[in-house]
Amino acid sequence: MTAIFTVPVSLAERSYEIIIQAGLLEKLGRNLKKQGVGRKVGIVTDRHVARHYLKHSLEAIQRCGIDPVPIILTPGEQSKTLKTVEHILDVLARHRFERSSMLLALGGGVVGDMAGFAASIYQRGIPYIQVPTTLVAQVDSSVGGKTGVDHRLGKNLIGSFYQPRAVWIDPLTLDTLPTREWVAGLAEVIKYGVIADESFFAYLQRNMSDLRRQAPRTVATVVKRSCEIKAEVVAEDERESDRRRILNYGHTLAHAIEKRERYKWRHGAAVSVGLVFAAELARAAGRLDDDTADRHLTVLHALGLPTTYDPDALGELVTIMGSDKKTRSGTLRFVVLDALAKPARLVGPDPSLLAAAYSVIAGQRRGPRTIDL
Numbered sequence: 186m187t188a189i190f191t192v193p194v195s196l197a198e199r200s201y202e203i204i205i206q207a208g209l210l211e212k213l214g215r216n217l218k219k220q221g222v223g224r225k226v227g228i229v230t231d232r233h234v235a236r237h238y239l240k241h242s243l244e245a246i247q248r249c250g251i252d253p254v255p256i257i258l259t260p261g262e263q264s265k266t267l268k269t270v271e272h273i274l275d276v277l278a279r280h281r282f283e284r285s286s287m288l289l290a291l292g293g294g295v296v297g298d299m300a301g302f303a304a305s306i307y308q309r310g311i312p313y314i315q316v317p318t319t320l321v322a323q324v325d326s327s328v329g330g331k332t333g334v335d336h337r338l339g340k341n342l343i344g345s346f347y348q349p350r351a352v353w354i355d356p357l358t359l360d361t362l363p364t365r366e367w368v369a370g371l372a373e374v375i376k377y378g379v380i381a382d383e384s385f386f387a388y389l390q391r392n393m394s395d396l397r398r399q400a401p402r403t404v405a406t407v408v409k410r411s412c413e414i415k416a417e418v419v420a421e422d423e424r425e426s427d428r429r430r431i432l433n434y435g436h437t438l439a440h441a442i443e444k445r446e447r448y449k450w451r452h453g454a455a456v457s458v459g460l461v462f463a464a465e466l467a468r469a470a471g472r473l474d475d476d477t478a479d480r481h482l483t484v485l486h487a488l489g490l491p492t493t494y495d496p497d498a499l500g501e502l503v504t505i506m507g508s509d510k511k512t513r514s515g516t517l518r519f520v521v522l523d524a525l526a527k528p529a530r531l532v533g534p535d536p537s538l539l540a541a542a543y544s545v546i547a548g549q550r551r552g553p554r555t556i557d558l
């Protein structure tokens with residue numbers, strides 16, 4: 186019997202559970218029955234994930250007398266569009282899905298965001314379940330109910346808050362994940378440690394080589410603790426009016442880098458640089474001690490994540506940050522730390538602070554550890 190971890194996401198009548206269990210994909214049918222699912226279930230996935238897991242998942246569901254409808258999407262951020270959501274809706278309508286029908290999102294964040302959005306608008310909302318298969322999806326995108334698609338004028342510009350009925354995580358699915366996807370997800374894991382749990386961050390730092398080689402016990406701990414932290418924050422502030430903003434730690438600069446790189450960079454890679462920048466900003470402002478700021482850089486670098494960026498880009502990045510959808514009236518806002526697990530806000534920092542923090546990103550010489558992300 187493999188261990189089962191359950192993490193509650195407490196959101197009044199929208200509460201649900203995250204279940205983490207190795208081999209859970211084999212139990213999809215039984216778990217769907219327990220959810221009281223009707224006859225119709227759609228499985229939204231992408232071609233890469235389908236190659237590894239669709240056949241088994243369909244069989245596990247069919248064994249329980251349910252006839253699932255697979256909806257296989259083109260992998261990648263480029264397909265996270267309204268057009269693809271329209272395709273999902275077409276399939277649901279053609280198969281006469283009803284209010285009691287269910288969608289399963291089997292895949293990474295791209296699949297999860299789109300399946301969730303389609304579920305939120307088809308017949309004004311049908312239930313859906315997240316079955317995330319990337320580290321990013323298991324520790325971040327599947328939890329919290331943000332769904333949506335990109336618009337040509339902005340990433341994630343169209344969407345809704347719509348909570349799943351459950352999140353079912355099978356950590357074994359991470360075995361087939363390309364290393365660069367695993368490492369990109371670790372940037373968010375490090376973020377959780379530093380914003381919310383000093384001892385988790387210390388654990389990550391102690392277990393660096395197990396983290397790098399994806400040792401199963403470390404994977405289980407990482408996924409469970411990250412889900413707990415995200416679930417706690419989301420439960421306190423479902424619609425991101427205040428507390429949930431701490432999850433944007435490192436993301437102000439990261440979003441600007443992603444935009445400047447025309448989304449050719451992995452999100453996690455940009456977040457890594459953003460985390461170093463946020464730590465340096467707090468250090469430069471005299472708010473964060475040297476040791477904690479240094480630990481940001483050391484850990485991210487040791488994982489193979491980038492911690493440097495174009496030395497000449499600060500001006501451009503400031504302009505991009507100033508025009509972000511989350512920037513009100515042109516004033517830059519950062520989440521910073523006053524200490525580990527003590528997040529705070531830094532509003533409208535002086536340009537000299539930005540320059541001081543950026544000089545670390547621009548100036549480090551730390552050798553070629555970075556994995557090609």
Ligand SMILES: NC(=O)c1ccc[n+]([C@@H]2O[C@H](COP(=O)([O-])OP(=O)(O)OC[C@H]3O[C@@H](n4cnc5c(N)ncnc54)[C@H](O)[C@@H]3O)[C@@H](O)[C@H]2O)c1
Binds near residue numbers: 232237
């Ligand atoms: N809703 C949220 O709160 C939230 C939070 C974070 C990120 N996101 C969104 O998530 C997306 C990024 O998610 P992602 O990093 O999972 O990217 P992704 O969904 O594009 O997956 C990355 C790649 O891995 C492949 N893949 C997935 N699972 C696999 C597996 N088990 N084995 C082998 N290959 C596998 C996919 O086909 C894809 O090629 C972005 O669109 C981002 O906006 C949303």
Ligand SMILES: [Zn+2]
Binds near residue numbers: 373456
């Ligand atoms: Zn992120």
